[in-house]
Amino acid sequence: MDKEQASPRREFIKLTVVATCGTALCKCNKPAGSMESASEESTIKLLAPDGSLVEVARSQITPLPDDQLITGMAAREGIPGKRFVMVIDLAKCNNARACITACQKMHYQPEDKEWLQVKLMKDSEQGAPYWFPKTCFHCDDPPCVKVCPVDATFKRDDGLVLIDNDRCIGCKFCMAACPYSTRVFNWDEPDLPEEIAMCTSSPETSVPSQVGTVDKCDFCPDMVRQGKLPDCVTACPNGVFYFGDEVEDTVTNGVETVQLSQLLEDRSGYRYLEELGTKPRVYYLPPTDRMFPYERSLEDLSEERKAMYKDII
Amino acid sequence: MEASTFDQVLAKFKYPLSKPSRSWWLLMGAMLVLVAFGLVALIQQIVHGHIVTGMRDHVVWGVFIVNFIFFLGIGYSGAILAGIFHLTRLKWTKPIHRIVELFALAGLCVGPIFIFLCIGRLDRIFYIFTYARIQSPITWDVMAIMTNLIFIGTYLYIAHIRDFAKLRDTDVVELPGWKKKLYAKLALGYEGRPRQVEHLNRAQNILAATIIPTAILADSLLAWLFGMSLRPGWHSTLFAPEFILVAIFSGVALLIVMMWIYRRQYQLKDLFTDQHFYYLGYALLLLSIGFAYFTFSEYITEWYNVSETHGRWLDKFVDFGEFGIMSLLTIFLAIVVPLIVLIVPRFRTPASITLVSVLVLIGLWLKRYLIIVPTLETPYVPIQDMRMEYLHYQATWVEWALTLAGLALGVIIIMLLNTLAPVVPVADMEHDDEIVVPKPFYETIK
Numbered sequence A: 001m002d003k004e005q006a007s008p009r010r011e012f013i014k015l016t017v018v019a020t021c022g023t024a025l026c027k028c029n030k031p032a033g034s035m036e037s038a039s040e041e042s043t044i045k046l047l048a049p050d051g052s053l054v055e056v057a058r059s060q061i062t063p064l065p066d067d068q069l070i071t072g073m074a075a076r077e078g079i080p081g082k083r084f085v086m087v088i089d090l091a092k093c094n095n096a097r098a099c100i101t102a103c104q105k106m107h108y109q110p111e112d113k114e115w116l117q118v119k120l121m122k123d124s125e126q127g128a129p130y131w132f133p134k135t136c137f138h139c140d141d142p143p144c145v146k147v148c149p150v151d152a153t154f155k156r157d158d159g160l161v162l163i164d165n166d167r168c169i170g171c172k173f174c175m176a177a178c179p180y181s182t183r184v185f186n187w188d189e190p191d192l193p194e195e196i197a198m199c200t201s202s203p204e205t206s207v208p209s210q211v212g213t214v215d216k217c218d219f220c221p222d223m224v225r226q227g228k229l230p231d232c233v234t235a236c237p238n239g240v241f242y243f244g245d246e247v248e249d250t251v252t253n254g255v256e257t258v259q260l261s262q263l264l265e266d267r268s269g270y271r272y273l274e275e276l277g278t279k280p281r282v283y284y285l286p287p288t289d290r291m292f293p294y295e296r297s298l299e300d301l302s303e304e305r306k307a308m309y310k311d312i313i
Numbered sequence B: 001m002e003a004s005t006f007d008q009v010l011a012k013f014k015y016p017l018s019k020p021s022r023s024w025w026l027l028m029g030a031m032l033v034l035v036a037f038g039l040v041a042l043i044q045q046i047v048h049g050h051i052v053t054g055m056r057d058h059v060v061w062g063v064f065i066v067n068f069i070f071f072l073g074i075g076y077s078g079a080i081l082a083g084i085f086h087l088t089r090l091k092w093t094k095p096i097h098r099i100v101e102l103f104a105l106a107g108l109c110v111g112p113i114f115i116f117l118c119i120g121r122l123d124r125i126f127y128i129f130t131y132a133r134i135q136s137p138i139t140w141d142v143m144a145i146m147t148n149l150i151f152i153g154t155y156l157y158i159a160h161i162r163d164f165a166k167l168r169d170t171d172v173v174e175l176p177g178w179k180k181k182l183y184a185k186l187a188l189g190y191e192g193r194p195r196q197v198e199h200l201n202r203a204q205n206i207l208a209a210t211i212i213p214t215a216i217l218a219d220s221l222l223a224w225l226f227g228m229s230l231r232p233g234w235h236s237t238l239f240a241p242e243f244i245l246v247a248i249f250s251g252v253a254l255l256i257v258m259m260w261i262y263r264r265q266y267q268l269k270d271l272f273t274d275q276h277f278y279y280l281g282y283a284l285l286l287l288s289i290g291f292a293y294f295t296f297s298e299y300i301t302e303w304y305n306v307s308e309t310h311g312r313w314l315d316k317f318v319d320f321g322e323f324g325i326m327s328l329l330t331i332f333l334a335i336v337v338p339l340i341v342l343i344v345p346r347f348r349t350p351a352s353i354t355l356v357s358v359l360v361l362i363g364l365w366l367k368r369y370l371i372i373v374p375t376l377e378t379p380y381v382p383i384q385d386m387r388m389e390y391l392h393y394q395a396t397w398v399e400w401a402l403t404l405a406g407l408a409l410g411v412i413i414i415m416l417l418n419t420l421a422p423v424v425p426v427a428d429m430e431h432d433d434e435i436v437v438p439k440p441f442y443e444t445i446k
C-alpha cells in the first residue's frame, strides 16, 4: 500500500492498461490470470491517462499485484486533497433503474439488495410526485459513525463514510441510527461467485459482502482511484448523477462537467432533510422543468410493483 | 422476637436448602427444556444467519431488544429497590429484601444475553473491547452493565453474609457436609462481633447508596441508546425518566408476583403478610398513575402539533391494522386495570393485586415493543418494498424460543440462589431485634 501511495501515477497507468486490455478488473482485484496467457510478442493499443493512445508490447504488461487493493489503515485515510460530493438532478430521473442494476453488478449484489434506491416521493398533497434516487449521503456529521461501537464504520478526510466489513460486528446500531435508511444488512450468507467470496475485503470496494455485517453505497472510491466515475453515474441514461470534488468545485455526470457552486446556485440545490443537521454530501436539484412525466415510468410496471407506491399515487 | 421464631422461619426453607424437593426438580427440568429449545433456536440463528428471525433492514431489532430492555429494567429496578429498602430502613420491607436482590441479579444476567443475540457476528464480539469507541452508546451500555453487575453482585454477597454465617452454625436444617464447608468459607468468619457488625453495616450502607445512582444512570443510558437516535418516537428528552419509571413499575410488579409464589410455596403468610401486598399495591397504583402521566404527556405533545414523520408514526398507534390493538392493550393492562383494582377497596386482595401485577408485567413488555417496533417501521424515507417482511416486522419461532429460554434462565438463576440462601433474610431479621413483622391490620382498614 505504501508503494501505491508513493507512485500513484505509475499505478494509475498500470490500472488503465489492465482495464483497457479488457480484463474485467474485478472490484476485489482478483488475479488477472487471463493476461499472462496472451504473452506473445504482439503489441496492443492502450489509453494513457492523458487521453492519448499508446502502443505497448504485450509482454510489457504486468498483471496487477494483489496489494493494489487499498485495505486496512490506508483505506481509512481517504484520497488526499479531495472532498467528494454528488449532485442528483431530480428533473431528469424517470426511474430507469440503470443505476441500481449497475451498482448491483459492480458490488455483486442480488436483485433485492439495493444500496441505491429510487423512491417515488411527493412533498405535499397538491404537489406532483417525482422520482428520488437515494445513495448514501456520506454525511459530514454522520449519526451512523457516532454510534458504531468498534469503529467499523468511519468518516474519511475525503468526505466518504465507509464500512470495514472485517471489523463490523453486526450490531445494526448504525442502521437504526441512519435517518435515511441507507444501510443494508446481510441477513444470510451472500450468494457470491467463489472467487469473489474468497478475495480480500476492502472498505473501498465494499466487496465481498459478509454474512452478519452491514453494507451500503460507498461512492466507489476504488473507481475514483482509477480515474473513473462511480458506476451509477455512468450507467444512468439521463445523466441524473453528477459526481465530483468540492475542493475543485467541479462535478460531472460523464457527459457534461459543471461548476458545483454555479449548478447549486442556478438550480437551487438543496440537501434532503437538512433540518436533521447531519450535513449530507449529496445535493438535490429540485424537479423543475422535468424531462419526463412521472406517470410514464409507472406504465410498464407490474401491478405488484405499482402497489408499493399506493401512498403516493 | 424470640430467636427460636427465626429458627422456625429458617426451618421452612429446609427444601431446597438441604436438598432440592421434587417440585424444585420438576420446575428445574421444565426450565432446562426451555433453555435447550432456545439453544436449538440459537444454533439455527448462528448457522443460517439472522434471516431466521423476523428482523429485516428497517426493523433491525425486534423482540430481542424488547427483552433486553425488559430484563435490564427488572435488574436495575431490583437494584434501586434494594438500595431504597435498605437505606430507608423501612421495617416492613425487611422480609422482602432478598426477593428484590434475587431478581436484580437475575435480570442483570439475562438482559445482556439478548443484546448478544442481536449481534450478527458473535465471533467478533471481543472487538467491543479491543476496538472500543467511547463515543458509542453501546460502549457506555457495556460499561454500565458490567459496573452494575459488579456492584449488585457485591451487594448481594454482603447482604448474604449473615445468612451464610447462620447456616454455617445452625442445626435447624440438615445440610450436607460440602454445603456446611461452603458456608464456612462464604461467611468469611462472621460471628456477629460488634466490630464485624459495624463493618458489615457500613459496607452495606455504602453499597446501597452506590447502587441506586448507578442503576438509575445505567437505565438512563439504556434509554439514551434510543433517545440519541434521530428517529420519531425515540428522540425525546423524556425517554430516560420514562424508562426508569417503567423499570421500577415492572420491578414492583415482579416483587408482588414473587412474594405471592413464595408465600404459597413456603407457607409464609406471617412474613409476607396481606399488608405487604397492600403496601406494594399502593406503590403499584402510584407507579401506574405515573406511567399514565408519561404516556399521556408523550402522546398529547406529539399529537397536538405534529410533523410529517411523527404523524405517520403516531397514526400507527390508532390504526387497528398496525399497533392500535397493542397500544390499547398496553393502556388497559398497565393503566386501566391497576387503577380500577387498586383504587376500589372491595377489589383489593392479595390474589387480585398479584393478578394485576402479572398483567402489568405483560403490559410493560408490550410497552417496550411499542417503543421499538413502530419507530423502526417509520423511517423518514418511505419504505417502498415489495417484500412483505420488509414492511412489517413479525417475530419468528426462533425469537420466541429464545425469549422463553431467557425467561427460563432467569428462573433457573433464582432457583439456584434459593438453594443457597433462604428467601427471607432470616439472620438479618434476627439481628435487627426491633424488627416488626407487620400485623395483618388490614381488617381494620376494611
Ligand code: SF4
Pocket (backbone or CB within 6 Å): A144, A147, A148, A149, A150, A151, A152, A153, A163, A167, A168, A169, A170, A171, A172, A173, A174, A175, A213, A214
Ligand atoms: S453494524 Fe457494524 S458498522 Fe454498524 S454500528 Fe455495528 S459494528 Fe458498526
